[in-house]
Amino acid sequence: MRVKTEMKKKYKLLLIDDDKDILAVLSKFLRKKKYTVVTASNGLEAMKLFESEDKDFDLIITDLVMPHITGVGVISIVKQKRPEIPIIAITGWGEHPEALATESQADLVLKKPFELSELDNLISKLLSKNNNNDT
Amino acid sequence: MNIPPPLIGVSQAIESIRELIKHVSDTGLNVVISGESGVGKEVVAQNLYFSSPRKDKPFIKVNCAALPEGLLESELFGYEQGAFTGANQRRRGKFRLAHKGVLFLDEIGDMSISLQSKLLHVLQSGEFSPLGSEKDIKTDAWVIAATNHNLEQDLKNGKFREDLYYRLNIIKFYITPLRNRPEDISPLIEYYIQRYSNHFNTNKLLKPSKKVMDSLLAYHWPGNVRELQNVLKRVVVLKDWEEVVNELNSSSLPTNLAVKQSDESSIVSDLLDPGDLETKGLESLSLKIIKKKVLDRIEKEVISYVLGKTGWNRSKACKILKISYKTLLYKINDLNLEPPSTLKRKLS
Numbered sequence: 001m002r003v004k005t006e007m008k009k010k011y012k013l014l015l016i017d018d019d020k021d022i023l024a025v026l027s028k029f030l031r032k033k034k035y036t037v038v039t040a041s042n043g044l045e046a047m048k049l050f051e052s053e054d055k056d057f058d059l060i061i062t063d064l065v066m067p068h069i070t071g072v073g074v075i076s077i078v079k080q081k082r083p084e085i086p087i088i089a090i091t092g093w094g095e096h097p098e099a100l101a102t103e104s105q106a107d108l109v110l111k112k113p114f115e116l117s118e119l120d121n122l123i124s125k126l127l128s129k130n131n132n133n134d135t
Numbered sequence: 136m137n138i139p140p141p142l143i144g145v146s147q148a149i150e151s152i153r154e155l156i157k158h159v160s161d162t163g164l165n166v167v168i169s170g171e172s173g174v175g176k177e178v179v180a181q182n183l184y185f186s187s188p189r190k191d192k193p194f195i196k197v198n199c200a201a202l203p204e205g206l207l208e209s210e211l212f213g214y215e216q217g218a219f220t221g222a223n224q225r226r227r228g229k230f231r232l233a234h235k236g237v238l239f240l241d242e243i244g245d246m247s248i249s250l251q252s253k254l255l256h257v258l259q260s261g262e263f264s265p266l267g268s269e270k271d272i273k274t275d276a277w278v279i280a281a282t283n284h285n286l287e288q289d290l291k292n293g294k295f296r297e298d299l300y301y302r303l304n305i306i307k308f309y310i311t312p313l314r315n316r317p318e319d320i321s322p323l324i325e326y327y328i329q330r331y332s333n334h335f336n337t338n339k340l341l342k343p344s345k346k347v348m349d350s351l352l353a354y355h356w357p358g359n360v361r362e363l364q365n366v367l368k369r370v371v372v373l374k375d376w377e378e379v380v381n382e383l384n385s386s387s388l389p390t391n392l393a394v395k396q397s398d399e400s401s402i403v404s405d406l407l408d409p410g411d412l413e414t415k416g417l418e419s420l421s422l423k424i425i426k427k428k429v430l431d432r433i434e435k436e437v438i439s440y441v442l443g444k445t446g447w448n449r450s451k452a453c454k455i456l457k458i459s460y461k462t463l464l465y466k467i468n469d470l471n472l473e474p475p476s477t478l479k480r481k482l483s
Contacts, residue, residue, distance in 0.1 A: 044151075044154065044155055044158060047158050048158070051158075067307060067309075068151075068155055068306070068307055068308075069155070069158070069159065069305075069306055069307075070304065070305055070306070070307065072301070072305050073159070073162070073164050073305040073306050076162065076164055076305065077159075077162050077164070080162070103301050103302060103305070
């Protein structure tokens with residue numbers, strides 16, 4: 001059992017949301033699920049993290065409506081530079097998810113409110129899909 | 136021109152704009168720059184262009200508020216010879232001219248809804264067709280839009296298409312009004328005084344005195360950086376800080392009241408007697424009088440609301456309002472409150 005946990009790769013996730021509470025809840029949950037979580041509270045901060053070399057992310061989760069660089073922008077930039085990184089977009093209450101989801105090139109769009117377990121399942125699915133592609 | 140106009144300022148607001156430009160200028164993602172008139176939206180657009188890989192291609196500017204709808208459409212998309220009466224020769228549209236470069240759509244908030252749909256179509260398909268043409272032309276123009284409107288508000292009022300908003304608003308710049316970043320005033324003065332002194336070929340001007348500087352910092356700059364530029368041009372030509380700055384402070388208030396620049400000034404102009412202001416000038420302004428007017432207005436609203444709710448039962452009303460019966464009667468009289476005609480008969 002012990003060997004198995006050590007063998008399992010610890011995935012690094014980039015979590016982007018301008019809502020501090022959501023950021024706190026999600027990162028706490030994902031850390032419990034044994035992911036390494038790096039957070040950014042807006043698109044610009046996320047881009048800086050993304051461009052710094054030592055941060056090699058396996059998956060990105062981003063809100064869509066944010067100041068400066070929106071989630072749609074973040075996704076476009078990431079997909080231009082690193083198309084293999086899977087991205088989950090989250091759309092909020094009272095926004096218009098249809099219009100936004102059409103704009104974003106996210107692998108998956110998740111509408112708030114959602115179950116944390118649902119998010120966990122989607123992450124696992126995207127990561128394993130990517131791993132299978134690698135081998 | 137092969138260097139961008141400088142983005143001057145030391146405030147956090149300007150710093151973060153510089154940083155954002157650095158991060159997005161090579162993405163070609165649609166941009167919206169918003170902010171009041173005169174804050175420098177075009178300066179930001181040009182800085183984006185000059186730090187992008189498109190800097191050797193054209194930068195084409197279209198002012199969407201300056202042209203009537205039909206003309207704007209043919210300006211953007213062009214037309215074929217004979218497309219309409221007077222189309223004597225083919226004309227290439229701005230989308231064509233901006234191919235591989237930048238199309239700067241200024242005052243996008245003033246574009247008509249029907250043209251917004253056509254623009255959306257171009258942005259979605261990457262193609263457009265000139266008036267009278269059957270062929271679609273591919274376009275790779277980087278669209279940078281600017282507006283002094285609050286587009287979110289325009290969305291709610293149905294004046295701006297939601298799908299176009301989301302398509303354009305991928306990178307958002309907001310430029311803070313100059314009055315909210317006074318620390319930028321000094322570097323702006325230094326830069327423009329130097330520039331205008333060279334331009335008008337005058338000797339370098341002395342720095343403003345502390346008193347002058349204080350009033351420049353305290354001034355609310357409704358016309359933002361553009362207004363500051365105009366002031367500095369005058370200073371350079373007249374070689375007199377005091378005179379220009381005094382003029383600024385004495386002329387600014389009445390024009391603002393008249394123009395209704397913002398909600399605040401409209402409240403002021405609303406409460407002042409415009410005739411009085413015109414004939415007597417600023418002397419007619421009295422804070423005491425305005426205070427009384429505002430208070431009266433609010434008291435009148437509240438009291439008449441409570442009276443309405445109680446069916447003009449004054450003893451009930453005075454208990455709710457927590458004032459004496461006598462005070463209520465006095466207020467009703469003083470504020471010219473009258474019961475609705477249906478109640479009048481019962482009361483009398």
